[in-house]
Amino acid sequence: MAELTLAPGKERSVMRRHPWIFAGSVAKVAGRSRPGDTVEVYNDRGQFMGRAAYSPDSQIRARMWSFDAEESIDHGFFKRRIAACVARRTAHPHLARQDGLRLIHGESDGLPGIIADRFGAVVVLQLTSAGGEKWRDAIVAGLVQATGCLCVYERSDSDVRRLEGLEPRSGILHGELPASVTITENGVKMEVDVVAGHKTGFYLDQRDNRLLTGQLSAGRAVLNCFCYTGGFSLQALAGGASSVLSIDSSGPALATAQRNLTLNPQLDASRAEWWEADVFEALRKLRAEGRSFDLIVLDPPKFAPSAAHAQRAARAYKDINILGFRLLNPGGILMTYSCSGGIGQELFQQIVAGAAVDAGVDARILHRLAAGADHPIGLAVPEGEYLKGLACQIG
Numbered sequence: 001m002a003e004l005t006l007a008p009g010k011e012r013s014v015m016r017r018h019p020w021i022f023a024g025s026v027a028k029v030a031g032r033s034r035p036g037d038t039v040e041v042y043n044d045r046g047q048f049m050g051r052a053a054y055s056p057d058s059q060i061r062a063r064m065w066s067f068d069a070e071e072s073i074d075h076g077f078f079k080r081r082i083a084a085c086v087a088r089r090t091a092h093p094h095l096a097r098q099d100g101l102r103l104i105h106g107e108s109d110g111l112p113g114i115i116a117d118r119f120g121a122v123v124v125l126q127l128t129s130a131g132g133e134k135w136r137d138a139i140v141a142g143l144v145q146a147t148g149c150l151c152v153y154e155r156s157d158s159d160v161r162r163l164e165g166l167e168p169r170s171g172i173l174h175g176e177l178p179a180s181v182t183i184t185e186n187g188v189k190m191e192v193d194v195v196a197g198h199k200t201g202f203y204l205d206q207r208d209n210r211l212l213t214g215q216l217s218a219g220r221a222v223l224n225c226f227c228y229t230g231g232f233s234l235q236a237l238a239g240g241a242s243s244v245l246s247i248d249s250s251g252p253a254l255a256t257a258q259r260n261l262t263l264n265p266q267l268d269a270s271r272a273e274w275w276e277a278d279v280f281e282a283l284r285k286l287r288a289e290g291r292s293f294d295l296i297v298l299d300p301p302k303f304a305p306s307a308a309h310a311q312r313a314a315r316a317y318k319d320i321n322i323l324g325f326r327l328l329n330p331g332g333i334l335m336t337y338s339c340s341g342g343i344g345q346e347l348f349q350q351i352v353a354g355a356a357v358d359a360g361v362d363a364r365i366l367h368r369l370a371a372g373a374d375h376p377i378g379l380a381v382p383e384g385e386y387l388k389g390l391a392c393q394i395g
Helices: 073-092 130-134 136-147 158-162 204-216 233-240 251-262 279-288 309-328 346-357
Strands: 002-007 020-022 026-030 036-040 048-054 060-066 100-105 114-117 122-127 151-156 168-174 181-183 189-193 221-225 243-248 274-275 293-298 327-340 363-370 386-395
Touching: 002 048, 036 060, 048 130, 060 221, 073 100, 073 136, 100 136, 100 204, 114 136, 130 136, 136 151, 136 168, 189 233, 189 251, 204 233, 204 274, 204 293, 204 327, 221 233, 221 279, 233 243, 233 251, 233 293, 243 251, 243 279, 251 274, 274 309, 279 309, 279 386, 293 309, 309 327, 309 346, 327 363, 346 386
Parallel strands: 002 036, 122 151, 221 243, 221 293, 243 274, 293 327
Antiparallel strands: 002 026, 020 060, 036 048, 048 060, 100 114, 114 122, 151 168, 181 189, 327 386, 363 386
C-alpha cells in the first residue's frame, strides 16, 4: 500500500477527523498509487493518521476512509459502513416511515464522495470521488444487502466528477428499473425521474420544509418559485391553500409537476396555476400587475457553487428576496432558501435582512430551515451544511 506523507503542520485537520486532504498539504506519496487506491496517511514525523482514497487529479488529493489503524479498507468495510447508515435511518421514527430517503450522505456518513437515495424499491447511487469509483461493486453489494432493493441505478453524472478526472456514468447496476417510480411523501404522491431528473431524481433534502409549507398554507394564496416538479406546490394544496401559482423555466419539469397533481385526486386542481417563465422576470411582472400573496417559496438553484462565487451570488439572492418581500401581503410569510455551499448561514441571513430593508418591510424569523435528518452534518465537516433557509413574516 502506498504511503502519503503530510507536510509539516498539515495534520491538524486530519486530527480533528476532517476527511479531506488538499494537494497543498501533501509532502510526498511513496509507492504505486492509482486513482481511488487506498493509501496510508502519515504526518511528517511518521505517525499513522489513517487510510484514505487517493485522487491524483483532484485538488482534494485524498479522502479519509478511516482513522482507525485496525480497520482495513475492503468489501467488508463498505458493507459495515452502509449497513450502519441504513440502520441509523431505520431507527429514526420519522425517517423509518418514508418512501423517499437519503441512505448515504457522503462525508457526514463516513463515506466521502458517495450518495445513495432510496425511492421505494429503487436505490439511486451517485459516486463523485475516485475512491467511490474504485469500490463501486462493493458499494452496490452493500446497498443490496442492507436494503433488499430491487434495483440500483447509477447517476454519477455531475460535473464535479471531472474535477476527479472521472467521466460521467449512469445506468442500471443491479436488477431492473421499473417503468415508473413513485413515492408518497407526507401523504402526497410524487413521480421520480431517476434517469433524467435533477441530482438523483428528486430533492429529498426539502421533505420537512415541504411539510411545513403545507402546514402554513391553510387559506393562503401561495406563490412557489423554481417549483421544479411541484413538491412545495402540492403540499401547499394539501394544506388547504386557497390558490397556488407555481413558476419554473423548465417545461418538462412543469409537465411532471402537473402529472404529479393528477396522481393526487384528493387535491383541488382548480386552485393550481402553472407558469413556464424566468422567475426574476415573472416576479417583476406579478408586481407590475399588482398581484400579491400570503406565502411565497423561493427555492432557487445553486447561485454560488464555491466561496469564490459568493459575492456575485449574494447580489442575485438579494434581488430575488427583495422581489419576494414586495409581493407579500401584510402578515405574509417568505420561505427562502440557498443550497449554495459558498453562502454560509450567517451571510445568507445578512442577505435576506438587507433585502427586507431595501423592500421597505419589517420582517422577523419564524423558522430556521435546513435539510432533514437523513442529511446529517458531521461535526468535523461543517461544509456539509449546504442547505439553509429562513421563514420570515412581515408586518
